[in-house]
Amino acid sequence: QKEVEQNSGPLSVPEGAIASLNCTYSDRGSQSFFWYRQYSGKSPELIMFIYSNGDKEDGRFTAQLNKASQYVSLLIRDSQPSDSATYLCAVDRGGADGLTFGKGTHLIIQP
Amino acid sequence: EADIYQTPRYLVIGTGKKITLECSQTMGHDKMYWYQQDPGMELHLIHYSYGVNSTEKGDLSSESTVSRIRTEHFPLTLESARPSHTSQYLCASSESAEGDTEAFFGQGTRLTVV
Numbered sequence: 001q002k003e004v005e006q007n008s009g010p011l012s013v014p015e016g017a018i019a020s021l022n023c024t025y026s027d028r029g030s031q032s033f034f035w036y037r038q039y040s041g042k043s044p045e046l047i048m049f050i051y052s053n054g055d056k057e058d059g060r061f062t063a064q065l066n067k068a069s070q071y072v073s074l075l076i077r078d079s080q081p082s083d084s085a086t087y088l089c090a091v092d093r094g095g096a097d098g099l100t101f102g103k104g105t106h107l108i109i110q111p
Numbered sequence: 112e113a114d115i116y117q118t119p120r121y122l123v124i125g126t127g128k129k130i131t132l133e134c135s136q137t138m139g140h141d142k143m144y145w146y147q148q149d150p151g152m153e154l155h156l157i158h159y160s161y162g163v164n165s166t167e168k169g170d171l172s173s174e175s176t177v178s179r180i181r182t183e184h185f186p187l188t189l190e191s192a193r194p195s196h197t198s199q200y201l202c203a204s205s206e207s208a209e210g211d212t213e214a215f216f217g218q219g220t221r222l223t224v225v
Contacts, residue, residue: 002170004153034213034214042218042219043201043216043217043218043219044154044201044216045216046213046214046215049213088153088154090154093156093170097142097144097159097161097167098144098156098159098169098170099154099156099214100156100170101146101153101154101155102153103151103152103153104153
């Protein structure tokens with residue numbers, strides 16, 4: 001059973017601080033890794049994707065990938081109250097189509 | 112903003128009824144997906160399609176069926192709805208470029224079977 005594990009939280013971070021979200025995955029064949037943001041009652045929206053080991057930065061967001069450790073993370077700098085949401089880690093199904101999602105981490109940014 | 116649409120947004124229906132959830136995308140994407148998500152839980156892939164006349168089952172077993180007669184349309188059907196089918200159903204699509212599985216989601220259909 002291919003799995004994606006995330007700490008469900010809630011993770012509470014003061015406004016302006018760095019929020020760090022973590023994810024581990026079980027399928028060593030996975031090559032593509034995604035972070036989605038989902039507001040309550042809404043559909044997921046893509047924040048970032050990463051394919052190669054190392055860091056990838058996009059504005060206030062940085063995704064980090066370590067395939068040897070099967071670990072993906074998302075850093076949110078200068079956290080804003082509007083960043084409060086559930087963040088879903090998703091991983092490709094190792095050659096099969098579609099994505100395997102984690103349960104998500106509920107992030108709360110405290111004003 | 113992604114152009115993928117689901118109807119209805121909300122549906123309350125009685126046990127035993129046949130229902131079809133609609134999903135359409137205007138991006139010309141070959142790949143389309145149906146995910147099921149219960150409140151506070153992860154999304155589970157239940158069906159996907161590589162293109163016209165292609166349908167595959169996902170990780171989570173589902174009593175629903177899908178069809179792909181046109182590229183832009185990927186409806187999901189439940190022949191006889193049951194309370195256990197109560198959930199949110201999310202449709203998604205992506206380009207078929209190799210290594211690119213970035214998926215764009217519709218707004219979802221929240222189904223309640225009473």
